[in-house]
Amino acid sequence: MDQAEAPQQVTCAARLEIVALPGFPIVSPGDNLAAFIAQSLTLANIRPEPSDVFVVTSKVVSRAEGRFVDLNTVIASDRAREIAAQVGKDARVVELILRESTAVSRITKGAIVVRHKLGFVCANAGLDMSNAKPKTAADNSGPWVLLLPEAPDQTAASLRGELEKQTGVHIGIVISDSFSRPFRLGTVGAAIGISGLPALWDRRGEPDLFGRTLEQTVTALGDQIAAAADLVAGQANEGRAVVLVRGLRFAAHGGSAEQLQRPSSEDVYA
Amino acid sequence: MDQAEAPQQVTCAARLEIVALPGFPIVSPGDNLAAFIAQSLTLANIRPEPSDVFVVTSKVVSRAEGRFVDLNTVIASDRAREIAAQVGKDARVVELILRESTAVSRITKGAIVVRHKLGFVCANAGLDMSNAKPKTAADNSGPWVLLLPEAPDQTAASLRGELEKQTGVHIGIVISDSFSRPFRLGTVGAAIGISGLPALWDRRGEPDLFGRTLEQTVTALGDQIAAAADLVAGQANEGRAVVLVRGLRFAAHGGSAEQLQRPSSEDVYA
Numbered sequence: 001m002d003q004a005e006a007p008q009q010v011t012c013a014a015r016l017e018i019v020a021l022p023g024f025p026i027v028s029p030g031d032n033l034a035a036f037i038a039q040s041l042t043l044a045n046i047r048p049e050p051s052d053v054f055v056v057t058s059k060v061v062s063r064a065e066g067r068f069v070d071l072n073t074v075i076a077s078d079r080a081r082e083i084a085a086q087v088g089k090d091a092r093v094v095e096l097i098l099r100e101s102t103a104v105s106r107i108t109k110g111a112i113v114v115r116h117k118l119g120f121v122c123a124n125a126g127l128d129m130s131n132a133k134p135k136t137a138a139d140n141s142g143p144w145v146l147l148l149p150e151a152p153d154q155t156a157a158s159l160r161g162e163l164e165k166q167t168g169v170h171i172g173i174v175i176s177d178s179f180s181r182p183f184r185l186g187t188v189g190a191a192i193g194i195s196g197l198p199a200l201w202d203r204r205g206e207p208d209l210f211g212r213t214l215e216q217t218v219t220a221l222g223d224q225i226a227a228a229a230d231l232v233a234g235q236a237n238e239g240r241a242v243v244l245v246r247g248l249r250f251a252a253h254g255g256s257a258e259q260l261q262r263p264s265s266e267d268v269y270a
Numbered sequence: 271m272d273q274a275e276a277p278q279q280v281t282c283a284a285r286l287e288i289v290a291l292p293g294f295p296i297v298s299p300g301d302n303l304a305a306f307i308a309q310s311l312t313l314a315n316i317r318p319e320p321s322d323v324f325v326v327t328s329k330v331v332s333r334a335e336g337r338f339v340d341l342n343t344v345i346a347s348d349r350a351r352e353i354a355a356q357v358g359k360d361a362r363v364v365e366l367i368l369r370e371s372t373a374v375s376r377i378t379k380g381a382i383v384v385r386h387k388l389g390f391v392c393a394n395a396g397l398d399m400s401n402a403k404p405k406t407a408a409d410n411s412g413p414w415v416l417l418l419p420e421a422p423d424q425t426a427a428s429l430r431g432e433l434e435k436q437t438g439v440h441i442g443i444v445i446s447d448s449f450s451r452p453f454r455l456g457t458v459g460a461a462i463g464i465s466g467l468p469a470l471w472d473r474r475g476e477p478d479l480f481g482r483t484l485e486q487t488v489t490a491l492g493d494q495i496a497a498a499a500d501l502v503a504g505q506a507n508e509g510r511a512v513v514l515v516r517g518l519r520f521a522a523h524g525g526s527a528e529q530l531q532r533p534s535s536e537d538v539y540a
Contacts (some may be wrong), residue, residue, distance in 0.1 A: 012340075013501075013502055014289070014290045014292070014502060014510065015287070015288065015289045015290065015502065016283065016287070016288040016289075016498075016502055017285065017286070017287055018287075018288065018498070018517075019284070019285045020284040020285065020288040022284070023362045034351065041310055046454075093276055099471060103508055106538040106539065107538075108538045109536070113538070120453065120454070121452075121453040130487075148490070178487075178489070181450075181451065181452075181490075182391075182451075182452050182453075182537060182538075182539035183390065183391040183494075183531070183532055183537060183539065183540075184390070184460070184490060184493065184531065184532055185470060185488070185490065185492065185530055185531070186469075186470045186471070186488050186489055186490025186491070186530060187487070187488065187489055188458075188489075188490050188494055188497065189494065190454070199456075200455060201456070217393060217400075217448075217457070218455065218456050219448070219457055219500070220451075220454060220455065220456025220457060220458050221456070221501075223454065223456065223458055223497070224458055224459065224497040224498070224501050225501065227458065227493070227494040227497035227498060228286075228288070228494070228497060228498035228501060230489065230494055231283075231286060231491075231494050231495065231498060231518070232283055232284060232285065232286055232517070238303070242280050242283065247288075247502070248501070259455070260454050260455055260456060261453070261454065261455070262452070262453055262454055262455050262520050266379070267452060267453060268376040268377075268378045268383070268452075269376065269452035269453065269539050270452075270453075
């Protein structure tokens with residue numbers, strides 16, 4: 001779509017519904033997430049509408065991709081052991097954090113903030129120690145750790161392709177994770193994979209209520225959708241892995257979560 | 271409420287509705303926001319339910335408090351002029367940013383990141399140049415700038431008190447602003463005032479799907495509610511100043527937005 005012809009790619013709904021899909025099963029390596037989503041939609045009697053966004057927690061994408069690591073198979077390097085002693089973590093966990101990252105940003109109490117191989121900055125390379133056990137693992141195996149998905153923007157695109165084929169309508173996919181942040185306490189949902197919708201909603205050039213042109217308003221649409229979905233996805237034992245966000249309107253768009261990353265050259269906190 | 275008896279202060283809904291209240295007028299100094307919200311609810315035929323959260327954009331709180339500044343009345347200090355030359359901003363705007371802050375965190379291209387007097391870190395002290403003109407201002411006055419509300423946690427508490435008196439049910443109030451962030455592009459809604467609900471949703475101690483106890487899961491509930499509301503509030507000419515978030519369940523709680531601030535002593539990015 002030509003930006004000059006259509007500067008506003010998104011329409012602001014006055015009402016959104018945020019619905020956790022029911023009956024989403026525990027995911028194992030090789031499972032077809034698109035089929036699971038379609039099943040849940042049927043179960044809930046929900047017919048997909050154009051511009052529906054499905055927010056999928058990174059955890060189930062990782063599980064489908066078999067991103068489990070048994071810590072007993074990990075040998076920590078000297079550097080990992082050194083950092084582990086500093087932060088009070090298992091050296092094998094630190095080893096995995098370093099392997100998943102391109103740079104260490106800060107080492108702090110209980111957390112190692114890194115630039116992940118996928119490009120974003122996050123604590124502990126997004127390693128997940130909860131709900132991280134494979135369904136078929138022996139009781140005496142592990143502890144298990146779940147790595148982030150291999151290529152979440154691509155996974156979002158293929159999930160979207162499969163769901164659009166099944167449903168016949170244009171939808172959006174957001175793959176979400178929970179991120180800690182500088183300055184503020186608590187985690188918030190963030191988009192690590194996006195397909196079908198703009199990651200950033202650029203509203204520069206629109207008039208404000210008094211006719212003054214907005215100069216700086218670019219909204220992190222993908223992250224706000226992830227945060228809204230996180231309110232119902234929960235983190236504990238709800239098993240709400242996929243959330244439908246309904247009410248936005250957008251034309252098919254080549255958005256990706258990578259577009260939400262501030263280049264480190266432009267980041268005074270890098 | 272005793273934490274030991276009720277560790278889970280919030281119930282995770284499987285479905286949320288996010289609704290912008292219609293017919294919210296342009297706010298002038300001294301206007302009664304609670305009365306405006308009550309009017310909008312009547313207009314939309316919405317009956318408040320227990321645990322409804324009303325998200326009010328900081329802009330209308332500031333307008334009600336008369337936080338307008340005509341830049342022609344501001345005299346820039348030497349320091350403000352120096353920084354202004356560095357970042358390419360109006361020195362009078364920089365002067366206001368410095369007056370609203372307790373410390374400068376970083377000076378970057380087009381933005382001065384500061385610790386605001388209210389305690390949080392944000393760009394340009396949250397100064398607002400759009401929709402910032404008083405309704406009665408002369409055409410040749412200004413340019414106008416709108417400062418953040420004076421004491422948003424207190425304003426949230428008094429708004430909640432008035433609305434609870436009118437409606438007879440326990441509700442929550444979030445006063446929101448749009449924040450830029452390190453590492454990521456685009457703005458997201460953040461809570462700068464909270465009353466009636468927990469700012470942080472502490473889920474430590476709950477079991478995960480496999481019975482492993484969650485150790486680190488504290489969600490920034492207030493910020494996620496603000497981000498969800500921002501999706502429908504918009505930034506331009508919609509005039510959607512108040513958003514209802516319905517579907518959460520929480521007991522009355524002494525939450526405040528201040529609780530979302532990471533103490534600078536614990537912040538490796540401060």
